[in-house]
Amino acid sequence: MEPGPALLFYVNGRKVTERNVDPEIMLLPYLRKKLQLTGTKYGCGGGGCGACTVMISRYSPTTKKIRHYPANACLIPICSLYGAAVTTVEGIGSTKTRIHPVQERIAKCHGTQCGFCTPGMVMSIYTLLRNHPEPTLDQLTDALGGNLCRCTGYRPIIDACKTFCKSSGCCQSKENGICSLDQGINGLPEYKEENKTSPKLFSEEEFLPLDPTQELIFPPELMIMAENQPQSTRVFRGDRMTWISPVTLKELLEAKFKYPQAPVVMGNTSVGPEVKFKGVFHPVVISPDRIEELSVVNHADNELTLGAGLSLAQVKNILADVVQKLPEEKTQIYRALLKHLGTLAGSQIRNMASLGGHIISRHLDSDLNPLLAVGNCTLNLLSKEGERQIPLNEQFLSKSPSADLKPQEILLSVNIPYSRKWEFVSAFRQAQRHQNALAIVNSGMRVFLGEGDGIIRELSILYGGVGPTTICARNSCQKLIGRPWNEEMLDAACRLVLDEVLLPGSAPGGKVEFKRTLIISFLFKFYLEVSQTLKQMDPVHYPGLADKYESALEDLHARHHWSRIKYQNVDGKQLPQDPIGHPIMHLSGMKHATGEAIYCDDMPAMDRELFLTFVTSSRAHAKIVSIDLSEAFNLPGVVDILTEEHLGCIKSCFFSESETFLATNKVSCVGRLICAVIAESEVQAKRAAKQVKIVYQDLEPLILTIEEAIQHNSFFEPERKLEYGNVDEAFKVVDQILEGEMHVGGQEHFYMETQSMLAVPKGEDREMDVYVSTQFPKYIQDMVASALKLPANKVMCHVRRIGGAFGGKILKTGIMAAVTAFAANKHGCAVRCILERGEDMLITGGRHPYLGKYKVGFMNDGRILALDMEHYNNGGASLDESLLVIEMGLLKLDNAYKFPNLRCRGRACRTNLPSNTAFRGFGFPQAGLITEFCITEVAAKCGLSPEKVRMINMYKEIDQTAYKQEINAKNLVQCWGECLAMSSYSQRKAAVEKFNSENHWKKKGLAIVPLKYPVGICSVAAGQAAALVHIYLDGSVLVTHGGIEMGQGVHTKMIQVVSRELRMPMSNIHLRGTSTETVPNANCSGGSVVADFNGLAIKDACQTLLKRLEPIISKNPRGTWKDWAETAFEESISLSAIGYFRGYEADMNWEKGEGHPFEYFVYGAACSEVEIDCLTGDHKNLRTDIVMDIGRSINPALDIGQIEGAFIQGMGLYTLEELDYSPHGILYTRGPNQYKIPAICDVPTEFHISLLPPSQNSNNLYSSKGLGESGVFLGCSVFFALQDAVSAARQERGLSGPLRLSSPLTPEKIRMACEDRFTKMIPRDEPGSYVPWNVPI
């Protein structure tokens, strides 16, 4: 084989020719680093987040068609792109030329916050529109299934996309032919309001039309190339890897013969992650290019043959077509495959992954292999020696050598037989999340019954997720042959399968009892499905199911989204040009959508720039015996390796505890930074880091959980306590006392932009500039200054914007930035450090897990008279903000309730986990949930509804909190009342009860929770803020302040403030970013108060300027700002002013237990309705109504965005997101493939938000309220709705007694709480008889 031509492909209409291509390089770094196309983002590197989505277009000389498909650039080897056209977000539109309608609409519909996910979203929608200019809502949600957003909550993105649909105003859920907008939920009339119409958040009239003729054309050169493709293999050789691309089948077989061990890379979605995450290395890779025979689609009399090279998306389309054309009885297997193809991964992966790659990879959780196996599919293999067929059966799936491919063979195609009459095939899967999540357990089941007699002739059952490979219940099936299809058979089948498919207690992946239950729950579902079809086929012989049981078969997720937003109109008296109160688009929205918004890692490489990566501890509690750097040092490109010795044992100091930047002789968690490798490139640094050899000696005790910390008395000091009234006396007079506890799991921030920093020595006076993704530039400045032993005035920290933070970019960022700057200083050149997703999740900690113990005394009418609480949080290995989190949890635990006698204590536990830190809501989401849980328990004891007990105990009008701060709860009561009304609560509750009485296996639940969220940070100094406003002689204004733009739109709001104050158009005002150079000593951005504090400082600066300029303006009232500025200059009046806000008056005396820690309260209420599948634990949020009192909104679009985004994040916290740790304290969940944040499928089917009319809130910025955090808690309405549904199931099954639940309430916990004959059937392991895979933290 001769070396082929240079690699040639197109990017955004431009030809790219690479002569010395490295086959190890993926498209994402190539675009970002080589082509400087930084719009395409890195979010995970493993295909799981969609931030790197691009469109790939290929021309087929056979069909003469161009195929456009979305793909994840992080998994595309560039060598696979020969002859392809790549379109990135920069290629479809720009603010400098013409913006694309997709970009325009996503921005104008407020679908961007931090904007980091936006280019990926844009490209997914763009590609969809290239293929379907008027898509359906199904196609839209499907197209976005592989794109994650951590900020918006997806609703505005869906709204933006809907504008491309033919009938965008309608919910498209035309049950009974009536749109649900007209019929109301559950067929109930909707809540009637005086003024139902509120202004829209965006105006569709101004949108550019979608004009397909304006799109980039497919490069004609590539078409010609494809038509005249030379029939010879291309070879690309890199330093370590050779890429061979055969273009004919013959050459492919030659190559496979020559390199039998080389993988045949198709979509690279299996090989790619193995190389990246498991360190697998292939010196030679064979990647077939457009070999027609691999894309064959053959319809024979009794089977369909599909080429192994077809993508899963193509397979889906082909099967969808086939099931339309063939009689249903022939398409059983195709229908089952289609069901799984709808949820398997996201659209990008389905378009990249091939059928052959899927089959050959034989992942233990493969969705398709169990189905292909039960369907008796055969594999057509080919090698130089000839053709042969093997069955796709259990032996093949378990890689038994006698049933496997030979190394020289390739898979050519797959034969999938038609099903027969009386043959039934079903597909089942349950995952943590409905879409884009690997199955926890999946299954393919097939039965062939005797005609008319219902006797089992053939039976085949395979499971995925329950063993190292797909498992077949062969023996059970054989024993069941000959039995009639009835309940006795089902019972026997369950027992047999449980005996055969053994899952040890320590099985990888955990969730063992859940998996065992799913094994037989699926079997039961199969039984029901077949029985139901039999009834339809032959109602006389097969009476089928009672209506009540049919609910087991319905799909929860096939519903469409619609939403209604009601917000405040601006005051009629407001000047028309005053932007305050208007839903103004995020000012970076267009730049987010075009990829022009620059984030830290988008900054171009500096001259001689180096890359730094950290080596972290692999032990949770150990002595470091030795560190051997020699091998790492010897690798090419390695410049330096820093240990604590180099740094001189400088310590980070925050609050009362200090820690060295890098570990010295001991580590106290996995992920502790030990040393930093600095190399010429990222790849070299990462390779070297793997060669650092560290010898540890484990230390005792290993403390991971709160319970273990309590047992070892391992706490951070001091304990905090708050007491109000006389709890002990009150317990003596109450009717009932109840004790319980509640666990709340932690949460990963999962900001889309990982921790990023770039330190640049200025070359003079030892000055250092640090560009960093942080919420707290001043802290970075301090840390860097102390690492470099410099005064702060030599270190400047700059932040333009950050790609999400949620509290996670404060303290940990400081240490990493300091080490990076140290390296930059030492070597006199720029050093960049960008964490990979897995490193970020491992190192940086997250939300604190909580344990709340409560003793509550109450009267039989539901009045709570005494509450005694103990809170513990899992702080991890260092203090960080754990004590502050505990304090906030205590101060906020009352939520909306007046507990006349309250005692609460709180302790932060020191454990051997990575240190947990600030996270949106800062203790309240955990503390509030514990209180609400306690209330539902009280309600259950009193036989009252939870909403009644909530109402009875709620603050009413003027009152006092436990720390003796006055509270006026009028708006709380109003939110509650409006939410009850808006959600038609009582009618829907009746409807839910009716549904539950009619359905056995599906249950609905409804819950409403109130919210009182205190805003403020307990300290005057921590609330001070400053701003700087310059007016230039041309009349333009530059404003800067201490707040960080992290997606919440603070810069947009600040420009609105300047616009109002100076009465000038927003277009005249600019904001470049945040820097310690312009505003020194700024406080950390967080705690819902960034706009409050900085806005007041800006207002102050503007008023100073106005005061100075008033005489000039009044002398020339018709003048322009240019005139006034010039006159002021001539009169020597300064056109620059500093504004300052000293902070709200606030104090908290913990000794006395009283104070005025907060400035004001945000109120709200949320009502959610869910449906659960009792057999699998699957659930769907059907509807959420939120009412919020946010004072007088500065920008309702941004504020609603905060409410929705926080709500969805809270829903994730309470129902979905689960961190798994090994018994040795190693975090398993280190990427989107293991850790699930809410995706588009989790958005409530109906999502309604309403804001109370503006209320006066005197001290704040224009009476607005800070909203960043409060909405997280409202996510717990979903938790309680789920609890309600589970309770209904348990009640029906005659289960009484308390229902112990913990957060997150995942499918596993829901299923296991819905106890039934199946949960009783499964074997249980004696605790202590096995080492579990994970420990619940």
Ligand SMILES: Cc1cc2nc3c(=O)[nH]c(=O)nc-3n(C[C@H](O)[C@H](O)[C@H](O)COP(=O)(O)OP(=O)(O)OC[C@H]3O[C@@H](n4cnc5c(N)ncnc54)[C@H](O)[C@@H]3O)c2cc1C
């Ligand atoms: C983010 C993500 C989410 C996912 N979610 C799911 C999910 O929900 N459900 C699910 O079932 N799967 C899921 N997957 C797995 C996915 O289905 C497989 O990775 C994919 O099908 C593999 O196909 P590929 O073409 O990319 O294989 P490649 O990575 O290209 O190849 C995989 C293997 O197949 C071999 N191979 C490929 N073609 C041939 C051939 N013609 N002849 C011989 N050998 C061949 C290769 O040698 C290699 O060993 C997910 C993967 C990712 C990355």
Ligand code: FES
């Ligand atoms: S970065 Fe490619 S999918 Fe996440």
Ligand code: FES
């Ligand atoms: S806007 Fe989607 S991740 Fe921030």
